Amino acid sequence: MELxxxxxxxxxxxxxxxxxxxxxCAKRAxxxxxxxxxxxxx
Amino acid sequence: xxxxTSNAMPVIRAVSLVLAxxxxxxxxxxxxxxVLREVxxxxxxxxxxxxxWNAARAYAPHQVFIGNVSVDELAARPLPWHRHPVAEAGRFxxxxxxxxxxxxxxxxxxxxxxxxxxxxxxxxxxARSTLDAHPVVGRESGxxxxxxxxxxxxxxxxxxxxxxxxxxxxxxxLLGAMLPGHDEDDTLTGQVLLENLACKATAAxxxxxxxxxxxxxxATDVRYVINCGEEAVGDRYxxxxxxxxxxxxxxxxxxxxxxxxxxxxCSGPMHALMLAGALVRSAMFDDVVxxxxxxxxKLGMKFQGHVKRAMPIVEDVLAGFAVHVARDxxxxxxxxxxxIGRHEVASGSAPLAVMKALYSxxxxxxxxxxxxxxxxxxxxxxxxxxxPAGSGNVPLNNYRTLASLAVVEKLIAREGIDxxxxxxxxxxxxxxxxHIASAIPYLGHxxxxxxxxxxxxxxxxxxxxxxxxxxTQLPDGLSLVLERNGARPGMA
Numbered sequence: 001m002e003l004x005x006x007x008x009x010x011x012x013x014x015x016x017x018x019x020x021x022x023x024x025c026a027k028r029a030x031x032x033x034x035x036x037x038x039x040x041x042x
Numbered sequence: 043x044x045x046x047t048s049n050a051m052p053v054i055r056a057v058s059l060v061l062a063x064x065x066x067x068x069x070x071x072x073x074x075x076x077v078l079r080e081v082x083x084x085x086x087x088x089x090x091x092x093x094x095w096n097a098a099r100a101y102a103p104h105q106v107f108i109g110n111v112s113v114d115e116l117a118a119r120p121l122p123w124h125r126h127p128v129a130e131a132g133r134f135x136x137x138x139x140x141x142x143x144x145x146x147x148x149x150x151x152x153x154x155x156x157x158x159x160x161x162x163x164x165x166x167x168x169a170r171s172t173l174d175a176h177p178v179v180g181r182e183s184g185x186x187x188x189x190x191x192x193x194x195x196x197x198x199x200x201x202x203x204x205x206x207x208x209x210x211x212x213x214x215x216l217l218g219a220m221l222p223g224h225d226e227d228d229t230l231t232g233q234v235l236l237e238n239l240a241c242k243a244t245a246a247x248x249x250x251x252x253x254x255x256x257x258x259x260x261a262t263d264v265r266y267v268i269n270c271g272e273e274a275v276g277d278r279y280x281x282x283x284x285x286x287x288x289x290x291x292x293x294x295x296x297x298x299x300x301x302x303x304x305x306x307x308c309s310g311p312m313h314a315l316m317l318a319g320a321l322v323r324s325a326m327f328d329d330v331v332x333x334x335x336x337x338x339x340k341l342g343m344k345f346q347g348h349v350k351r352a353m354p355i356v357e358d359v360l361a362g363f364a365v366h367v368a369r370d371x372x373x374x375x376x377x378x379x380x381x382i383g384r385h386e387v388a389s390g391s392a393p394l395a396v397m398k399a400l401y402s403x404x405x406x407x408x409x410x411x412x413x414x415x416x417x418x419x420x421x422x423x424x425x426x427x428x429x430p431a432g433s434g435n436v437p438l439n440n441y442r443t444l445a446s447l448a449v450v451e452k453l454i455a456r457e458g459i460d461x462x463x464x465x466x467x468x469x470x471x472x473x474x475x476x477h478i479a480s481a482i483p484y485l486g487h488x489x490x491x492x493x494x495x496x497x498x499x500x501x502x503x504x505x506x507x508x509x510x511x512x513x514t515q516l517p518d519g520l521s522l523v524l525e526r527n528g529a530r531p532g533m534a
Contacts, residue, residue: 012391014505014507014517015421015434015436015439015440015505016393016439017392017393018391018392018393018509018517019391019509019515020390020391020515020516021390021391021392021393024392036515037509038391038507038509038515038517040507040509040510041428041431041433041434041436042308042421042423042428042433042436042474042476042479
């Protein structure tokens with residue numbers, strides 16, 4: 001997936017991959033992260 | 043012979059774990075309240091999925107919680123657990139009990155020092171007669187009496203004119219009502235106060251169980267209590283600024299204790315145990331008790347998934363625990379304060395980085411590896427509660443990530459992941475009660491295994507979702523090593 005120049009909403013999960021980790025990957029792939037959130041399902 | 047020096051590591055002297063089965067209160071959980079807002083009689087909607095006490099008592103995860111069934115026995119039991127009850131399941135176990143609702147309502151009323159919770163005469167009388175004969179919190183325990191009930195006309199007036207929260211039984215009858223603590227304070231509504239009272243009552247029940255153990259510390263010898271329940275007790279000027287610890291200590295007769303609350307979402311109990319251990323090791327106090335009560339708001343949190351699967355709503359219990367942290371007695375499991383794992387601000391949030399900070403770094407600090415730990419206790423949420431709602435098997439996910447760390451550190455081969463998880467993990471068996479489900483429920487099993495059993499070393503880790511409060515994107519986590527007394531390689 002080409003993320004360069006795209007806006008990204010990074011949604012993560014506490015017991016999976018948290019939002020900031022998703023955001024960091026997206027940023028390194030050239031995306032602009034506009035929102036970072038992590039959910040906790042328990 | 044007691045080994046008592048100020049430099050000795052503290053020990054976990056006693057543990058108690060309790061459940062209160064409260065099917066009528068499921069309706070008042072945060073999720074059911076919001077989802078069923080437009081339903082005229084929510085209890086009618088929920089009733090087909092609400093279990094009676096016999097079913098809740100015989101539910102295998104609950105029997106593990108109070109120590110009657112081992113985690114290995116649970117792993118070998120047929121699924122689904124809700125369709126395979128434990129034969130001759132006891133109400134009491136080595137770690138605590140599963141209290142039925144009619145008694146718990148009375149217990150709630152005894153914890154209310156402001157006469158805000160009123161029960162009907164029938165409910166109050168029934169609660170008083172059964173609760174007075176309770177072996178741990180009976181009349182002789184010195185607790186307050188169950189107040190005399192009131193007529194339904196009085197309750198109706200409180201509900202209609204004074205914004206009291208009605209408590210409706212599974213059968214649709216009015217059980218009682220909870221008045222607000224103030225006319226204009228959103229932090230003292232009947233709903234908020236009932237949540238706080240439920241937290242206090244379950245913590246107090248756990249503390250009395252702890253104090254009733256053979257050889258237990260006398261209530262008046264407890265000098266400090268740390269509460270790590272998640273309820274925000276306070277008022278409109280200091281929401282969450284209150285102190286449940288002292289309220290619980292007072293109820294339980296710990297007349298010479300004071301205390302305070304420690305909060306870090308679900309990692310709160312780990313922080314509280316660490317701090318308790320530090321207070322003991324520093325010789326500030328000889329005996330510290332850590333307590334936590336349950337979360338009423340989390341009752342029925344995944345109920346939609348359970349309804350969809352035509353299964354019982356298994357999030358129908360409140361939980362509580364108490365732990366006595368004391369000076370080294372030469373017998374009890376040692377809390378190794380030299381091997382605390384911490385998720386630091388700079389640790390990052392990548393799963394393996396978090397795992398490394400919580401597990402391999404603290405173990406490595408004292409010359410140990412993941413393979414030196416017999417059992418890891420992580421997030422222990424019952425998958426039968428979470429999977430129907432699409433939330434996955436939380437313990438299994440965490441154990442597999444931990445096993446991946448063992449692969450990365452070349453301790454096991456990739457093919458060994460399943461064996462690692464099976465041998466050093468366990469199935470989730472805790473109700474989705476947040477901070478309590480986070481590692482704590484194995485503490486009773488671990489204590490037995492590290493004294494009478496074959497365990498040498500266990501590790502406990504709690505993760506806290508700090509980002510939920512919108513003050514930081516960070517998660518939190520803290521881990522502790524518990525070790526058989528006398529087996530201390532790597533002791534700093």
